[in-house]
Amino acid sequence: MGFSENAPSPLSAGMAVDAFSEALSRADETGPWILVSHGVGGIYSRIFASRHATEIKGLLLIDTLPESQLERIASAGRGFVLWLRGILSPLGIDRLMGAIFRGRSRKDRVVGRSAHQNPKQIKAKLQENLVATTLTRNEAVAARAILPRDIPLVVASSGKAVKADKRWDDGQRELTELTDNLVAWDVVDHSPHKVWNDPHGRALLEKRVGELVHRK
Template structure:
């Protein structure tokens, strides 16, 4: 766990990484958040530098772990939780389980149990043929060309980062362990969805959802063979889902960001900082799911 303690008082900002990501992936926005409040990044057990653990785990285990880490570090709530992708699902579950400890939620392209239901049928049919266990096993012996492709993509996105942060992070992402951990952690996603659905509704806390609107190079690599028009349909359907989600709570708002799913916090750094600032101040999201467009 890395904590940057700001001189200002108020809620601490806690980043929950996406599946396959680790705390240091949010190094840039972690430092932006630290201009405004105490900011925390960490690695979940079984990923990055987190404690050893068998994957996958339940969302209850993940949220209990985070709560324990924050208490051990003497970081008091309530918190602004910033969850990306799978981390967004965990952030929601934390808020449902411990509502008094959450001051606001910022969800970046969050995993959601109704995601597939909003998608075009053709895309759902393509996904049904995906075998996550087979894909995870394949990462044990990736061809060097694939490793170098991913290394180049990360190097391009993190070009402006200090080498001491960038290089170990890239090494982790192209390692068999890092790649496999990402697949393993999300391999029980349907069970995670059921767990969060059964936990009940979100408490009345400010909610901001940032929705990516672009196909970035990472998406292009994993979407080879899928027509561009179908990828755009996915983006549009995702935005409809997040709009309905934001409308389902009293203080929900959605904003679009000109970035891809993987790069939303990299190419949308300013949008993330602005959203955190809004949640930390009295300028709370308006009721009714207002749509506001943000770009890099």
């Protein structure tokens, strides 16, 4: 993301978590932590939590991906599209169209709404794709096995997604069993995958974060 350097390959979720842990240590940042994640970020949060269990105060998973469905980001078709985008990105066609027709700026391309056009982010997604059902899945399964059962957990799910896809609904239910300390499972009606883009969803997420922060 942004101006960060490319990561070496292969890069699994566990390797990324180790790099993140090192960055926190170098910055003298210490817990306790409340981890808030979305989509595939839930896998990263869970691995981090399992490796820093004594420092974790709570988990908030926002429509996150269960490890049983990692093939959603590991398909050969998705990998090919990412590879093709990586080839075409340096030509600047996406950036030019975004600037002309959507008013996107350099800032948008670095860390904002058009960051997906950044070649480094495309490479990172391709790296994620290549090891999702091998290294990353094994790390996620191991993380589930050693994650302390008393960690407070909130699962917030997209109402649109769970109604449209029975398998996604089953996956969200699967996430509620990560610990024995489920604070809430919120299925936010009419919310999209990015639950916070729905006003009710945003208010609910803010409320749940507050509950985790003040929880004893």
